[in-house]
Amino acid sequence: MTGPDDFAIVTHELTRRFGDQFAVNGVALHVPRGAFYGFVGPNGAGKSTTINILTGMLAQSAGTARILGLDLDAESLAIKRRIGVVPDGPHLFDRLTGAEQLRFAARIRGLDRRTADQRTDALLGSMDLLGEAGKLIGSYSHGMRKKLSLACALIHNPELLFLDEPFEGIDVVATRHIRDILARLIASGHTTVFLTSHILEVVEKLCTHIGIIAGGRLALEGALDALRAGDGGHVRTLEDRFLEVVGAPAEKPALDWLGAGERT
């Protein structure tokens, strides 16, 4: 029997409209504490909108959400103290240095100066950013910003980590390193990770639980192993399951002219 305290995230009828269009439509999420939850879906399915609502960037049009047992609307500051967020676009303060940005993120969360300095150095080292620590973020590449953004999200040792497409624009080495950090985080049992991605292989390797969103609606949710299990003990890949839920690609125009001799 599971109670509300067993979940890091619970949403009820979460809805977000842009004009007449529903970006998220009545989503009911149940993310268990300590889970590595992969939130997947096709482009434009509502993944980023959902994560933006859950992290306070966007207001929902309807519905409720409880994060770490707290009400999203009434206790948003208390929630923000306990979560870490890596948004899709790593928007940081361009005119701070990497080290200054990290210290700012630590101090604003109430860490004392000494702890902030120690963790800043440790995270910069871990993210291979020590050499760039004194440079303005404005001169950082996309990958460096993404790593710094992750460092900012981790500096206060959050209970819940939101990662929106964390591997996009990151090289193979950095991706591997970040995956290792996340795996360690989950193994500690202290942290829940909510990750959106459209790279199913990564999600399949890392996640313990999966939610599939399509057209703004939560199409499927559950433990990864349970979702992959088919009839007669047959185990399917996440991609198979995903295509089953989202639907196989519809019939598309043939594009016969593509690659043909005529070039204009």
Added chain:
Amino acid sequence: MTQLLLLLQLRLRLIARVVQGGAGRQVGRWPLLFLFVLAGVLLMTGLSVAPAAFMAVSEHGAGGLLAAIGLIHLGWLVMAMLMTSLSEALDLRRMLRYPVSPRLVYLFNIAATPIDLPALVFVPSLMACVLAAGLRMGPLAGAGTALAVSFIALYTGALLQLANTAFERFLRHEWVRAIAGLLLALFFVAPQMMGRVRAHAADLVELGVGIGASLRWVPTVSLPALIAQGAMTGDPLQLAAGTAGAAILLYLIAALGAAFAVQVARAPEPVARVRARVGAAPARSRTLDTRVPGQIATLLGRELRYLARNPALIVNLGLLPVYLYFFVVARPLGRTGGEYFAVFWVIQIVSTYALNQFGFDRGGVRQFFMLPVSTRRVVVAKNLLISLVTVVTAGLAALTLALLRQPLSSAQSIRAGLILLLCLPLNLISGNISSVRVALPMRASFGPARRGRGWANVGRSLGVMLGQVVAVAVPLVLAIIAPPERRFMVGAIGLGLETVAAWAWWWSTLDRAARRLSDERESLLTALASANEEG
């Protein structure tokens, strides 16, 4: 031809987009109204100057035309350069990815010069020249003048494009740009140095005619003038030589400009050239931490770092003594009224930051909503920073006046101090609204990202300035009509009461400002975060 039509369509779309912010966000009624008022004012200015051009040509023939087109050419160039942020030219860098010849885009931008805002001032005068020549000297003279003024418009466009490319190439580094801004400001106060501001209107007209005539040595003026002169005198050789010369010169400027522009457009994005290494952790904010409670101190420390890395502020502060010297110390405001100018200039600097408090944060503004900090604290930290800027700027102004002229009397100091204390909360209140509602991304590098949005900034600055003038004027007018022995007291008490009321008003609006920041965060993020993607 199809590509040219598509470019024209794109350009018209960009002009239409001026009424919207980024991502289709409506800027609002007042800035839009300001755009129309600005266009109206420019057109009225153009129409009021056009009769002078008509008179110059009809009374002085070719000589008058030379002076007229010379002044128009120079004035158009200067105004267009000053109004770059209001322009919507096609950005060559962004067009490189399409199979359109970059030279074609460049030439299109030259040809489209007459459909920009500054053209409203100068095109009527050019048309007046044509009309005067046609009416006074016959159709051939009119046709020749029409050709001549067309060349003037094209030369203006070609030189403007060349200048914009040069700015982008050489002013990418923000400190170079800051120094250039300082030099430009000094250029504009140069007439003051020569005592020209005190000259009579007749002297100014004489000066204008002199400048116009001296431009006969400039080929972009003399060659079109030669065409018109040939047409007016019926000299086909002069007409042909002028036309051929003007066409060749235009080709050379355009070809050189296009090659230069393509080279600059293909260079790496300027964002990579943001000032490189800076110290890891200045001691300043650390000492602050112990004085101001927790989060606000951290926020203020970040604001101070940002401000210290903003050359625009350094330039503004550097210009303050320069302007005070030229306008207050070395006449014309003389010994009286100098403190009002000083206060005006301080407020001008403060307004720049107050009205667009998140502009330099750009995409970083997202952090304020991700981190566990209340929006009220963000607003308070921003307002504290602006108050600090006010104190520093006012202190510098007082010091400048004391060193260069004489210290302000106690009455002057009290009056100036009260005016500043009154204007500061008014700036904060209006700034807390406009910073969220009409947020404009400010970029570190010179470039087209700010184009088409600058007018909203200018409009709201003027509106807020007008409100402050009214607020300050009321007690000062009351003081003037009071008996002489009570004037100072009446003025001071009036300003004092207004100041107390203004600060009480500011305090009462803080919660609303915080709520607004929270409620309208989506549009703020759209306006500023998308700027990061634009580069």
